[in-house]
Amino acid sequence: MPSLWDLPDFDAHEGVHFFSDPASDLRAIIAIHSTHLGPAAGGTRLWHYAEAGDAVTDALRLSRGMSFKNAMAGLPVGGGKGVILADAARTKTPAMLAAFGRAIESLGGRYVTAEDVGMGEADLVAIGRETRHVSGLPVGEGRAGGDPGPSTAMGVFLGVKAAIRQALGKDSAQGVHVAIQGVGSVGGGLARLLAGEGARLTLADVDRARAERLAAELGGATVDAAEILSAEADVVSPCALGAVLTAESIAALRTPIVAGGANNQLATPEDGDRLHARNILYAPDYVINAGGIINVTLEYLGQGDRAEVEARLRQIPGRLETIWAESAASGDTAARVADRMAMALIGRG
Missing domain, CATH: 3.40.50.10860 (Leucine Dehydrogenase, chain A, domain 1)
Structure with missing residues (x-):
């Protein structure tokens, strides 16, 4: 070993x-x-x-x-x-x-x-009760902190809309078909936000009943969890566990956009290259899903309130657009551009 x-x-x-x-x-x-x-x-x-x-x-x-x-979220x-x-x-x-x-x-x-x-x-x-080095605790109304899920979902929603503008030229999710893998706190929150703007949804979860309940609530459809990444859709949004984008799953994608809330979506760095080679717009996961850590970090540091959290969430689309612009200019993949930026910010560039 x-x-x-x-x-x-x-x-x-x-x-x-x-x-x-x-x-x-x-x-x-x-x-x-x-x-x-x-x-x-x-x-x-x-x-x-x-x-x-x-x-x-x-x-x-x-x-x-x-x-x-x-680092990419500008947090200390x-x-x-x-x-x-x-x-x-x-x-x-x-x-x-x-x-x-x-x-x-x-x-x-x-x-x-x-x-x-x-x-x-x-x-x-x-x-x-055993350490003060913890955040995400219950907080009063209007304060930063608490459950990070809703903030992550909002940041992903804003990032998905940026991807729709970038790849599809549309300013709204109205009528856009989004396939969401995982409908827990983040994926479920994202689904509700997209439904509120008129998106068409296909949902999947390892808990099939949970996906079906949410689909019934929002007027969406469901497929088996094993089929969601290959669904024909405008956006595929991985919001479950990581390493789901592999050589095999990328070859089966039928979408121009991958943008979701799961961490470490790429199984290997080469999988970012595979997305790029297929001309699929990829939103680097640690950029689009930063809303939750923004929320709880501001809580821990005692900096700002809910309004400050929301102001920082609104910066996520701009960061993605900067990455995509550099990718287009350099010919490098969005994943590698983002990694290079992040490495420089943590002193390893």
């Missing part, structure tokens, strides 16, 4: 921390990719992994993505990620959350956590 330093996704992480608390059955990883711009900020994911090595890869890829996301924080290795039932206990809070506290503020897949506000409250 290769050493941690030799893993393809290690990418000069500043630290990768492994935690075990037998009393609570906690096994967790906190990966810190960069603190060049400030403390490493990124949510905690609770997930069942078939192999422990898969959790390491996930933590490395997600924390690097957070470095890039936070670095990139990190927490991963809690869950059993098949995704058991989550107060003792486990408390132990994870103590793990965060042991890092002395180098890592700040928030909500991600498998975690909610109540879990963050529990973690927050």
Whole structure:
């Protein structure tokens, strides 16, 4: 087995921390990719992994993505990620959350956590009893913070509209067919925003009943989760887990636009090249989906209110347009242009 330093996704992480608390059955990883711009900020994911090595890869890829996301969003924080290795039932206990809070506290503020897949506000409250380095806590009306999902969904919605303007020449989502993979907090929020502007929706989720309920509410259609990426649509929007854009899935795409809220959508850097070769407009995921981290970072820093969050969300389309313009001018892919910009911002360019 290769050493941690030799893993393809290690990418000069500043630290990768492994935690075990037998009393609570906690096994967790906190990966810190960069603190060049400030403390490493990124949510905690609770997930069942078939192999422990898969959790390491996930933590490395997600924390690097957070470095890039936070830098491109103009936030004074670095990139990190927490991963809690869950059993098949995704058991989550107060003792486990408390132990994870103590793990965060042991890092002395180098890592700040928030909500991600498998975690909610109540879990963050529990973690927050053991450490102050946590955000995404319940907040009063009009304040920055709280559940990051709605802010992520709004940012993705604005980014999808920018992609529609760029590729289709339309100023509205009215009548545009969008296929959404995953209708949880972000994908479901995106679907409602698009429906409100008159988009035509096709939805899919591993929980088929959840997709069907939302489709009935919004007047959309559903397909099986295995079929959504190959749906014929104006926009395909991955909003579930990552690494869904592979050589095989890209070859099957029937869309001019890929723009969604999932992290690490490209399975490999070469998959960005494959999208570009097919003339498919790609919205780099860590640029379009930055709304949630903008919201919770402003909460943690005590800077601004909800109006400030929304003002920063409105900057997402402009960032995407800058990337697409540079891609068109240079002939390089949107994914590689964005990576180059982000690397320069974290001092690695």
